[in-house]
Amino acid sequence: MKENFLSELEKRLSFLPENEKREIIKDFNEHIQIGKYLGKDLNTVIKSLGSPEEIANELIAEYSSYSPINYTTHDKLSLKFIVLNYLKLMILSTFNVFLLLVYLFVWSFILAFLLSPVIALFFIYYNGFSQSLFFIFVSMTLFNIALLIFRLIKNFNRYLLDINRKIVKLGTYIC
Amino acid sequence: MNAQLKKGLLEICVLIMIENSDKYGYELASNISSKIEIAEGTLYPLLSRLTKQGYFETYILESNEGPPRKYYRITQKGLDYLNQLIKEWEEISESINYFINLREKRRESL
Numbered sequence: 001m002k003e004n005f006l007s008e009l010e011k012r013l014s015f016l017p018e019n020e021k022r023e024i025i026k027d028f029n030e031h032i033q034i035g036k037y038l039g040k041d042l043n044t045v046i047k048s049l050g051s052p053e054e055i056a057n058e059l060i061a062e063y064s065s066y067s068p069i070n071y072t073t074h075d076k077l078s079l080k081f082i083v084l085n086y087l088k089l090m091i092l093s094t095f096n097v098f099l100l101l102v103y104l105f106v107w108s109f110i111l112a113f114l115l116s117p118v119i120a121l122f123f124i125y126y127n128g129f130s131q132s133l134f135f136i137f138v139s140m141t142l143f144n145i146a147l148l149i150f151r152l153i154k155n156f157n158r159y160l161l162d163i164n165r166k167i168v169k170l171g172t173y174i175c
Numbered sequence: 176m177n178a179q180l181k182k183g184l185l186e187i188c189v190l191i192m193i194e195n196s197d198k199y200g201y202e203l204a205s206n207i208s209s210k211i212e213i214a215e216g217t218l219y220p221l222l223s224r225l226t227k228q229g230y231f232e233t234y235i236l237e238s239n240e241g242p243p244r245k246y247y248r249i250t251q252k253g254l255d256y257l258n259q260l261i262k263e264w265e266e267i268s269e270s271i272n273y274f275i276n277l278r279e280k281r282r283e284s285l
Contacts, residue, residue, distance in 0.1 A: 020223075027200055027219045030242060034201040037241030050214025058217040062224040 003030055005046050007147070012056035016063075084170075092167050099160065106149065113146030185211065187264060189221060190249065190257040199244035221245060229266065230256050 002086070006025060015019045035045035049055070116139035123132040192198060198206075200222065204215040225231050230253030235241045240271060249257070 023280060024219060024223060027223075028246065030199075031201050031204065031215075031219075032197075033242040034244070048208065048214070049216035054214050055216040055220065059220040062220045108242070109258075 001043055001046055005032075005049070005052060008051040009055060012052050013059065015060070075137070088167060088170055091170075092164065096164070103153075106153065110146045110149055113142040113149075116142045176215065181211070181213070183219075185213065186221065186225070187257070187260050189218070189225070190230070190253060193247050194254065194257060197246045197248045199236075199246050201244070203247070223236045225253070226257075231255070 006028060009028065010021065010025055013024060016024070031049065032045055035083055042113070120132065120136050120139040123135050185207070188211065189203065190201060192206060200219060203222075204218050207213065207218065209213050222231065226233055226247070230246045232250055232252060233245050233247055235243050235245055
């Protein structure tokens, strides 16, 4: 009964720093020991302490009402917070630099494709219309492909923005 | 009784009892639980917090009768805090009494 009570309490106090947890367990151990020494019924003594859950809730309430004690748990959290954000920053920057390269690549194609009808005009000017039919056909096709890619990218942008937002939100529940 | 109210009052009671004489947890718990209905275990989180805040000091005393006990002693800071709490409590009870009296007068005049 006593061992059950203390181990259950210890389990519920895992949010406390180790030394404070030990101190509390010691207090309860002392209480039970004294009750036993005074010849009280052990079950009654433990029952009148209340449930481990009740005690743990009380401790959480006490700890949150008094901020300076929070520093121990808070310290751990903020370290976690720093590491987490550092990781997020790395993921975000790698992801976006990669994207930037892909964008540059794709945009250079779009630009070249869009300009191909202009080049076709030069072709017509120098070689005559009948000589340039094939190139006119190719340049029109490329121009349309460029428009198509442009539209796809526009939709894709929203998707990428969403990914970025998700990375930023990543793991905030831990802290 | 309302849980928040009880908690505030419990704090005053604990401070007054330890001001009167140094006490160990079990002693305090059995004294208080004979007057106020509480789970005795919830006293320890309160004691721990008040100690952290510097209102109590603790020391261990070996006993010929039973295990060593952790005693709580009130500090000057704790005394100041207690005085402030009592002043607040008196102000609150004064204003509540005013409203209770008002109610009673109204009932008498009916």
